[in-house]
Amino acid sequence: MTVSTAIARLNAADPDFARHLDHLLSWESVSDDAVNQRVLDIIKAVRERGDAALVEFTQRFDGVDAQSINDLILGRERLELALTRITPAQREALEKAANRVRVYHERQKQDSWQYTEADGTVLGQKVTPLDRAGLYVPGGKASYPSSVLMNAIPAKVAGVAEVVMVVPTPRGEINELVLAAACIAGVDRVFTVGGAQAVAALAYGTESVPQVDKIVGPGNIYVATAKRHVFGQVGIDMIAGPSEILVVCDGQTDPDWIAMDLFSQAEHDEDAQAILVSPDAAFLDRVAASIDKLLPTMERAEIIEKSVNGRGALIQVRDMQQAIEVANRIAPEHLELSVADPQAWLPHIRHAGAIFMGRHTSEALGDYCAGPNHVLPTSGTARFSSPLGVYDFQKRSSIIFCSEQGASELGHTASILARGESLTAHARSAEYRILTQDKGN
Template sequence: MTDVTIKRLNASQSDFDSALARLLAWDDSVDHQVNESVRHILHEVKTRGDQAVLEFTEKFDRLTVGSVAELEMGKDRLQKSLDAIPADQREALEKAAERIRDYHERQDQKSWQYQDQDGTVLGQKVTPLDRAGLYVPGGKAAYPSSVLMNAIPAKVAGVSEVIMVVPTPDGVVNDMVLAAAAIAGVDRVFTIGGAQAVAALAYGTDTIPSVDKIVGPGNIFVATAKREVFGVVGIDMIAGPSEILVICDGKTDPDWIAMDLFSQAEHDEQAQSILISPDAEFLDAVEASINKLLPTMERADIIRTSMADRAALIQVADLREAAEVSNRIAPEHLELSVEDPQAMLDDIRHAGAIFMGRYTAEALGDYCAGPNHVLPTSGTARFSSPLGVYDFQKRSSIIGFSASGADRMGQVASVLARGEGLTAHARSAEYRIKD
């Protein structure tokens, strides 16, 4: 098996900016046929409800049932899966859930109010969503960790009802996924998937209630459906391929770094793994480790394609320049594999999650560190954040004027309203001004 050749860039080269832009380019345009197919499915579910869900479930998942109610799994079924999985898996899920819950409880936002000098009450009321929908991939790509990461923040936020949809092609059920749902406190589970599941959550059917927000990962059909229903419901994000960027001072074991890069490359061929270091010899050592370890990997073909097409080894002058390049990339996962990561932290402005120090493998964050693993991709960490409790809460402004406050501020509102030519606004405020 031939060695994989990794792209090499140097921040000092004259064409570095354009080379970096080419490296990061990712086409997220939706295939025209996918778009048409998804819109058809959404329309059918919106107009025909349960019957359309049954037809699409039979077509895509090869499951034939008489009613959508038969596709619902009760809490007793979830508990059965929890009891059925091996003890070490149950213990790992419960420990991860405990850490995720503990972390997210610290994000919980509270309502607040204050009074100004006129006795006017101003504030903010924080309210959880009534109902959230959680999409969980089924079949081969079944991720119980995603159930914990999506459902637990919703329950911490106070969401009354979390409804999970998960496809079970050919009736194959993943017990770890259902066990995770039991641990996370999911309220209802329907064994449906694809764009039809997104449609059912967005529009509601006779059996499946509509939700306020849809979260969770899925394939191109699910992502396209989420994009289409946004506005009818909220969504978490449209996620691109997984990414990892490692900044290393050259003193971490090259095998560790190679495996950290693999941890994202094994997701799919479009995943991106980048290493930045001021030490050219270390970049060579990591490339050697990549080729040494690649044949030992179960998903070697996927990793090989990802590394050949989208990976890069980038040489910089120093760690400050490494931080500058990282900020331009705004990675989903950023490992600071350096002696003093805390000293670098102030220089990092854009990253979904920051993993501090040589012992902090990104994989720990995927499963059990505590912070959420649903993170902004494709440079969107410049303006967005990890999934959290705040995604399942909304804020209402509170405004309560006293008589003196209405008098004083009514005069201000009157001037501004008349300046905008909105007479009814002005007179509404003026009625409350003292003579």
Template sequence: MTMAIRRLDSAAADFWRQLDALLAWESVADETVQAAVAEILAAVRARGDAALLEYTRRFDGVEAASVAELEIPQARLQAALEAVSPELREALESAAARIRAYAERQRLASWRYEEADGTVLGQRVTPLDRVGLYVPGGKAAYPSSVLMNAVPARVAGVGELVMVSPTPRGEVNELVLAAAAVAGVDRCFAVGGAQAVAALAYGTETIPAVDKIVGPGNIYVAAAKRAVFGTVGIDMVAGPSEILVICDGATDPEWVAMDLFSQAEHDEDAQAILVSPDRAFLDAVAEAVGRLLPAQPRRAIIERSLGARGALIAVRDLEEAAAVANRIAPEHLELSVADPEPLLARIRHAGAVFLGRYTAEAVGDYCAGPNHVLPTSRTARFSSPLGVYDFQKRTSIIGCSPEGAARLGRTAAVLARGEGLEAHARSAELRGGGDG
């Protein structure tokens, strides 16, 4: 079969405009969605458990007399872990161990130093008290996301991890529960949507308010997270999944086609792009896409994704490919070339980079170790992958000796009076014996 994928050429006069148009995405701007979310947030904030039960009944078709009935006990999580196949349990535990080992290297440490006059300056690093983890539920659930969000929080030393996950029509995803047991989730509630985000942000009679909300969700969840930011922290407002493959033309075209499929199968809005200076290779990948697509279980989704937002881009050379990659700032970037290190040196913006022909992006999704929660929609220009540091906060430490108080007080007083703040000036200089 033939599969129509947009073709772009960097030699075209309007190439960069075409590329920007291809990348354009705004995931939570829909006014109808925002209005619905604002109503839900206000209701849960005002009426707590009662509103949460109403929305769970309306959106998930789950009847409960109390939110306490929607709490999934630890014994149930452990039972799910014990019920999965040995192969699945080993995979979950192996992935968790690799994620933990990587996360251990990210932990920030407190530090101090002392100046000559005895003044002490430093930074104290402490974990967040309580974090909320949102996990999509039902059939479209991802146990890997439980591990990627919960394990770094545990490494950071977060005091309590509260997970929310919808169970539409009472459908529980056993793998999600098993992953929660492996990751050490403290409490788990069968609630979802914007109403679950509201419960985590504001607290209800049963669900405790958290300090930060992490984890993926649909457009309503994303809009809710954006709306409650400031009351709580959030990881990010994520858009659709993305992959950019840069290839020199020597990788097996079927490998690259499947790499494009691996992200396109997430949803119709996902974006999969291949960049190469070898036009014959672009043709070969296009042929492989058409040949392999009919056998894909999620063929319809892949076809719509590639047709709407996918592209095969011809460039002059790998140096220009790097420039294209920096413009795209992709969530996932595969450098499928003979020697990826020189090309990596040119990359400034990417959520995660996969080096060489043998590194499939999919291993990063599950078990390589680095986090798969990555900046999307070009936000890699200023954002980073989720990590232990997202579950830690930094507090500045200042301790003046008598000599330091006098020295720093004089400087502070001059600056304070320059700003017209006399009380600041007097406060600073009094401890140093100043008379103003």
């Protein structure tokens, strides 16, 4: 197998740098009309025919010889069996990762709060977990037990009573690591269903699949399209684009390390994006040489080659300050600050899904076991989005209790504003509560 790279080289000093960068970053995750219509048809069928449609689509799309919905349900005992079928080292790694993820997310829990004003009015916020969450997990060869931990554990920490997992088993392939991760993470029910039909079942419910309040987890274009269509019926985590990494380096890290960090995202798929930014032109040359040297040794070399050649870049900047400016412009999913003093630059980072500090902190550690969530905003959405967390599985209700005196005083303000909006019923509703001695005020 022959592989070679021609990774793009950009210079921030070039007058057309912004245009080239915009072109490099552009990504359209929009489904074509055929995919969109197919997904709509699948959703309609699941809503109308429930379990029967799930069985039919699983037979057709996954090649599974399921005779009834019972053939697509895995009980808790099957998840526990998976724990015995993986190696002791795998079980230990899963449990260690799960514990670190759980400890980190415990710190994200929000509590209800209230305060009382002088007149006895009470205001506050009530934090309540979702009743039920749905977790989509890719199946077959694209199996990610780490995603099970990252999605299910925050839900359980939040207090979600029931986590329902759907995972396709194409041609009957069951990934024991995924099931073991589900057992460790506390998943309550598993259905071996995938694709748009699984999303529809979670969103609307069937005779056997319970309706959930929110759907999280990665999937292919059919899954992403279905999540778009059911949003509003249920909550969703995000519509994720391809994985991406941006490394900002001062030129002092081992170039082989940096090349492999870039590969760690490029190997996900051909559309993944790996970018290095540095003020040291000679260092960029050394990393390019490392890329060429290491690429033939990679198991997924062809995928990495297409990713690096198609969407990767080595960007030269004036200095570290400009490197940070470029990083904020890109708003990457993963940002590595591979520099001598990352803490000094941290206050200047405004947009990033996760920030990996220092030369020894590879992004891969965050993917598996560091503790913070690896479900992160992609395609520049870190400008306004955050990593998946406990807060995604909690909702907040406002609390308002007015004392007699408080209602009287607030009634004057509400009345004026309501009449200004010509909403007379609003005004009179508030005015009814104004105490007699206050009416002339």
